[in-house]
Amino acid sequence: xxxxxxxxxxxxxxxxxxxxxxxxxxxxxxxxxxxxxxxxxxxxxxxxxxxxxxxxxxxxxxxxxxxxxxxxxxxxxxxxxxxxxxxxxxxxxxxxxxxxxxxxxxxxxxxxxxxxxxxxxxxxxxxxxxxxxxxxxxxxxxxxxxxxxxxxxxxxxxxxxxxxxxxxxxxxxxxxxxxxxxxxxxxxxxxxxxxxxxxxxxxxxxxxxxxxxxxxxxxxxxxxxxxxxxxxxxxxxxxxxxxxxxxxxxxxxxxxxxxxxxxxxxxxxxxxxxxxxxxxxxxxxxxxxxxxxxxxxxxxxxxxxxxxxxxx
Amino acid sequence: xxxxxxxxxxxxxxxxxxxxxxxxxxxxxxxxxxxxxxxxxxxxxxxxxxxxxxxxxxxxxxxxxxxxxxxxxxxxxxxxxxxxxxxxxxxxxxxxxxxxxxxxxxxxxxxxxxxxxxxxxxxxxxxxxxxxxxxxxxxxxxxxxxxxxxxxxxxxxxxxxxxxxxxxxxxxxxxxxxxxxxxxxxxxxxxxxxxxxxxxxxxxxxxxxxxxxxxxxxxxxxxxxxxxxxxxxxxxxxxxxxxxxxxxxxxxxxxxxxxxxxxxxxxxxxxxxxxxxxxxxxxxxxxxxxxxxxxxxxxxxxxxxxxxxxxxxxxxxxxxxxxxxxxxxxxxxxxxxxxxxxxxxxxxxxxxxxxxxxxxxxxxxxxxxxxxxxxxxxxxxxxxxxxxxxxxxxxx
Numbered sequence: 001x002x003x004x005x006x007x008x009x010x011x012x013x014x015x016x017x018x019x020x021x022x023x024x025x026x027x028x029x030x031x032x033x034x035x036x037x038x039x040x041x042x043x044x045x046x047x048x049x050x051x052x053x054x055x056x057x058x059x060x061x062x063x064x065x066x067x068x069x070x071x072x073x074x075x076x077x078x079x080x081x082x083x084x085x086x087x088x089x090x091x092x093x094x095x096x097x098x099x100x101x102x103x104x105x106x107x108x109x110x111x112x113x114x115x116x117x118x119x120x121x122x123x124x125x126x127x128x129x130x131x132x133x134x135x136x137x138x139x140x141x142x143x144x145x146x147x148x149x150x151x152x153x154x155x156x157x158x159x160x161x162x163x164x165x166x167x168x169x170x171x172x173x174x175x176x177x178x179x180x181x182x183x184x185x186x187x188x189x190x191x192x193x194x195x196x197x198x199x200x201x202x203x204x205x206x207x208x209x210x211x212x213x214x215x216x217x218x219x220x221x222x223x224x225x226x227x228x229x230x231x232x233x234x235x236x237x238x239x240x241x242x243x244x245x246x247x248x249x250x251x252x253x254x255x256x257x258x259x260x261x262x263x264x265x266x267x268x269x270x271x272x273x274x275x276x277x278x279x280x281x282x283x284x285x286x287x288x289x290x291x292x293x294x295x296x297x298x299x300x301x302x303x304x305x306x307x308x309x310x311x312x
Numbered sequence: 313x314x315x316x317x318x319x320x321x322x323x324x325x326x327x328x329x330x331x332x333x334x335x336x337x338x339x340x341x342x343x344x345x346x347x348x349x350x351x352x353x354x355x356x357x358x359x360x361x362x363x364x365x366x367x368x369x370x371x372x373x374x375x376x377x378x379x380x381x382x383x384x385x386x387x388x389x390x391x392x393x394x395x396x397x398x399x400x401x402x403x404x405x406x407x408x409x410x411x412x413x414x415x416x417x418x419x420x421x422x423x424x425x426x427x428x429x430x431x432x433x434x435x436x437x438x439x440x441x442x443x444x445x446x447x448x449x450x451x452x453x454x455x456x457x458x459x460x461x462x463x464x465x466x467x468x469x470x471x472x473x474x475x476x477x478x479x480x481x482x483x484x485x486x487x488x489x490x491x492x493x494x495x496x497x498x499x500x501x502x503x504x505x506x507x508x509x510x511x512x513x514x515x516x517x518x519x520x521x522x523x524x525x526x527x528x529x530x531x532x533x534x535x536x537x538x539x540x541x542x543x544x545x546x547x548x549x550x551x552x553x554x555x556x557x558x559x560x561x562x563x564x565x566x567x568x569x570x571x572x573x574x575x576x577x578x579x580x581x582x583x584x585x586x587x588x589x590x591x592x593x594x595x596x597x598x599x600x601x602x603x604x605x606x607x608x609x610x611x612x613x614x615x616x617x618x619x620x621x622x623x624x625x626x627x628x629x630x631x632x633x634x635x636x637x638x639x640x641x642x643x644x645x646x647x648x649x650x651x652x653x654x655x656x657x658x659x660x661x662x663x664x665x666x667x668x669x670x671x672x673x674x675x676x677x678x679x680x681x682x683x684x685x686x687x688x689x690x691x692x693x694x695x696x697x698x699x700x701x702x703x704x705x706x707x708x
Contacts, residue, residue, distance in 0.1 A: 047382070047510050062521035070510040073520035074377050074404045081371035084364060085334065085378025085386075090511060092333035092362035092384050099383070099511045121374070124367030 007198045010038050014068070016046070021066035022058040026232025028222030028239065029055050029137040031195045032202070033108055036135055036218070037069075039206035044102040045069060047086050051079035051113030054144040054224075055137065077117040080125035080134055083107040087130045104210050105132040110222075111152035112142045115178050126185040126215045133209045133216045136178065139224040147227040151176040154247075155298070156291050157279045159227070164282045169291065174298060182217040183253045189214075191252035193261070194221040194239050201250050201261055208252075221248045229278025241273040246303040251310060260310040267303070270296045313491045319447075319482035322454040322489055323389070323415045323475070324349030329497040330461060331359045332413075333384035333504070336372035338365070338394065341427045342479040343417035346389035369394035373401040373412075380410040381519045383509030385461070387412070391479060392419035395433045399440070405472045406441025407535060408519055411464030412472040414442075415457060418580070419479040420667040428668020429479040431579065431632040435641045441535055443473040443542050444609040446579050448565075450487040452606075453477040455559060458492070459549050461501040468541045478581040480668070496556050543610045563612035565604040566619055568594060572601025574683040575620060575657075577646050578629040579605045582664075582671055586629070589676030600680050605642065613649035620650060625658040625683040631665045639663075639696040658686045661696040669700050 016037035023030040033055055040046055050056035050073040059066040060073065074082050083105050093099040109118055114136040122134060141159045142148040149162040154175045158164050162171035182190045189212045191205040202220065209216035223238045225231070230238055242248035245268045250261035271292050274280040283291040306312075317325065324346045327335070337347035347365075354363045362384075366372045369390050376386040390398065395416060405412050421432040434444060443463060447453040453475065460473035477483055492500075508517045523531060543563065550561040567587050569575065574593075576586050583604035593600040603619055605612075620626055628647070630640025638644070643661035650656050662679060665671050679699070686692055 045513070045516075049378070057522040060518055060521045062523045062527045065518040065521070067518065068516065070512075070516040071518040071520075072378055072381050072510060074374060074408070075400055078370060078374035078401070081366060081374035082378040084366070084371070085336070085375035086382045086510060088334045088362040088364045088375060089379035089382035089384035089386075092360075092379075093382075093511060095360055095362075096333070099513070101513065103511065120367060121371050124371055127367075128364070 005200045005203060007200070010203060013038060013042055016040065016068050017059065018066050018068060020064070022061065023054065024225060024232070026225035026230070026235045027054070028195055028224065028235060029110070029139060032135070032137045032220045032222050033059070035195055035199050035202045036106065036206040036220075039203050039210055040104060044104055046104040046106055047072065049073070049079055049083040049086065049105065049107040051107070051109035051118055052076035052144070053110040053113055055108055055110070057144060076113055078121045079107045079109040079113055079118055080122040083132045083134070084125045084128065084130045087132050105130070106210065107132065107134045109134070109136055110143065111136060111138045111140060112150045115152045115176050116150050123185065126182065126187050126217065130215055131213055133218065135218045135220060137220055137222040139222045139227060140175070141224070141227045143224045143227045152178065156283055156295060158282065159279070169282060169288070170279070179219045186256065187215045187217060188212050189216040189252070189254055192219045192248070193250055194243055194248055196239050196243055196250070205252060227279065230276055234276060238276060241268065241276070244268045245270045245273040245299065247273050247299055249303060249306055251306060258310045260306065260312040263312060270299050313493070315489050315491050316486050317450060317489050318345070318484050318486050319450045319453045319477045320345035320417065320484065321349055322450045323457050323477070324353070325491065326454050326457040326497070327387055328353045328359055329492070329494045330387070330458070330501055331498070332361050332387045334362045334364065334375065334379035334386040336364050336366055336375035336386065336388040338367070338369050338372045338390070340369065340391045340394040342419055342483045343389045343391040343394070343415065345483070346415055346417070369397040370401065373398040373405065376412045377401060377405050377408065377410055380412050381408060381510050383506060383511045385504035387414070389415040389417065391417045392421055392433045395437060396421060399437065402437050402440035402442055404520070407531065409470040409535070409538070410472060411470055413457065413460045413464060414472065414474045416474045416476045417479050417483045418476050426667040427479070429481055430666050430668070434474060434476050435632045435634070437474070438609060438641060441471060441539065442609060443471055443539070443607070445473065445475050445607055446605065447475065447477040447482060448581055448583050448604060449482060450485070450489050451559070453482060454489060454491070455553065455557065455561070458497055458500065459553050459561070462552075463542065463545050463549050465504060466545045469538050469545050471538050471542060481581045490557070492557060500552070500556055539610050543612065546607055561606065563607045563615055565606060567602040567604065569601040569603060569619055571599055572622070573599040573624045573687060574680055575601045575603060575623045575626045576629055576676070576679065577603045577605065577616070577626060577642065579608070579631065579642065582629065582631065585671060585673055586676050589673045589680065592673065592677065593680055598680065598684065611645050611649070613645065616646065617649045617653050620657055621653050621655070623657040624687040626660075627679050627683055628659065628661045630661060630663045633663055633666060643696070658690065658692050659695070660686065660692055662699045663697070664699045671700060675700060
């Protein structure tokens with residue numbers, strides 16, 4: 001990779017996730033996958049692994065694949081173990097002189113496949129130390145099955161299994177902090193990023209994760225127009241607001257050293273992020289002001305802790 | 313080479329001789345020793361397999377699927393709940409046409425939890441698209457594992473193979489065994505050289521699509537055809553194996569069936585006990601015989617019907633419950649296989665030995681006694697019954 005990031009040059013590379021896949025307009029996951037794969041050096045091969053989910057069913061519907069690299073999907077909860085298997089095969093075959101050249105192993109799974117059902121498989125693969133990158137495209141609910149809550153869904157968000165009614169106000173629990181849990185695995189590289197602006201942050205972190213030896217984890221915010229209930233054209237805007245409100249801070253932990261990647265010039269109030277999204281609509285009803293206050297307090301507390309950790 | 317090994321060590325030794333590319337390993341009684349022996353081979357540099365010590369059987373099968381798809385020969389071993397945890401992925405392995413070899417050390421499924429032998433684990437997986445081959449003893453467990461590889465990897469088959477042996481009875485009992493030279497085994501199994509694989513430089517491959525109804529059925533029919541083709545391949549491999557070992561294998565073993573009137577259909581180590589009962593009855597002038605099913609998937613229906621055609625009464629011995637209220641899985645297959653015969657023997661089903669409950673020669677003699685009376689009276693009721701359990705009165 002050239003030292004200076006240049007979006008124009010990067011997008012001129014042949015895409016490794018090609019057009020014609022079936023993801024929705026305004027979906028964050030597609031640009032996340034394309035963005036991560038763009039960070040591969042042009043000459044290097046990769047095997048892409050998917051958990052069952054939106055990306056998988058939209059990018060490899062028989063007989064068409066959107067990937068130019070080799071690809072494998074086998075189930076929902078085993079993406080990390082699957083990637084482990086491919087990497088183990090590579091090591092074995094390389095040892096026996098049957099394969100050669102650089103091959104990188106990159107897994108994509110949604111938050112359901114990462115925070116919940118695939119959590120054990122992920123933890124096991126990270127602990128074993130396979131040379132792989134695990135990317136969570138975090139859209140904060142089970143979108144592929146029709147917007148059900150996951151342990152990544154933030155508090156108060158409306159989903160089809162945390163609906164809003166006279167006795168329910170969206171999801172009662174806070175979001176699980178998977179990034180921190182991955183840091184606790186003491187793997188070489190963990191980072192949180194988003195498909196923001198010119199994609200520089202996503203690109204640099206992806207490149208680092210792909211070319212750092214050992215297991216690396218990226219948690220990438222992937223807004224979902226269906227689940228979050230925003231117009232397709234607002235993807236970039238929603239992503240920007242998640243970062244500017246510190247709802248989704250950008251940071252990395254390299255060999256145990258925490259580093260903040262971005263500090264907003266003016267930290268925006270959390271309601272700026274909540275307002276454009278239908279899933280939070282009930283928070284703006286009269287009498288529900290406490291919800292916004294609670295959400296703000298939660299974000300503030302997490303942000304302060306992150307500032308402390310990163311020494312920013 | 314003559315040796316004395318337990319069933320687990322015999323299978324581990326076969327794995328060592330094969331020296332697979334990848335092994336997924338997770339412990340569960342009674343198959344744990346296979347992974348332990350293999351770990352020692354790795355530690356001692358006797359194999360150069362990539363030994364992946366996963367955090368569950370689900371991941372063990374996931375690793376094998378991915379590794380095999382990537383172009384590596386992959387093996388694993390499990391039992392009981394471990395196989396049940398793999399269940400979802402057994403179908404994936406078969407439908408992706410990945411010839412993984414799994415040593416299944418049969419053990420009863422929970423619940424209640426029980427570590428002893430019956431076939432409820434592998435019988436639960438009988439419709440998953442895996443070839444299933446069952447062993448009576450350590451020698452067969454060893455031989456079957458070696459034969460499994462050229463069976464599964466044949467281009468017309470390309471299906472995963474489960475080689476099964478009885479938990480503890482076979483896996484932990486030390487028996488005399490005849491081992492092949494490692495060089496002979498290596499030559500017999502050859503190199504794994506798939507046409508397409510993920511790591512092939514010249515041609516990237518995509519595995520595991522979302523397969524809509526416009527294609528799914530064609531893929532399933534191809535899988536069904538592969539399972540049909542496996543039957544001939546199993547016999548072909550058995551013939552080749554006889555050349556290197558002198559040991560002969562078929563789809564099932566016929567024991568004193570030439571002129572048998574009364575017969576048992578059975579699997580695994582109980583067949584040995586059953587054969588002793590047959591010998592005793594033969595001495596008494598009763599024409600008893602036994603069929604030991606070796607290959608359960610693909611099921612040798614036509615061949616079995618031929619063999620049973622001349623008998624008068626047959627007891628199918630199931631060492632697992634199917635809870636169909638209509639008999640166990642071996643009975644269902646056998647009865648279905650006999651339907652096309654013009655003249656069928658009387659057929660009953662006896663479920664025995666669940667969770668490791670012992671069966672003795674005298675028990676088999678009782679079964680034959682009942683078959684003799686059925687042959688006379690034609691009264692087969694109850695068609696399906698259990699044997700060897702205490703009754704309510706006996707418990708009190």
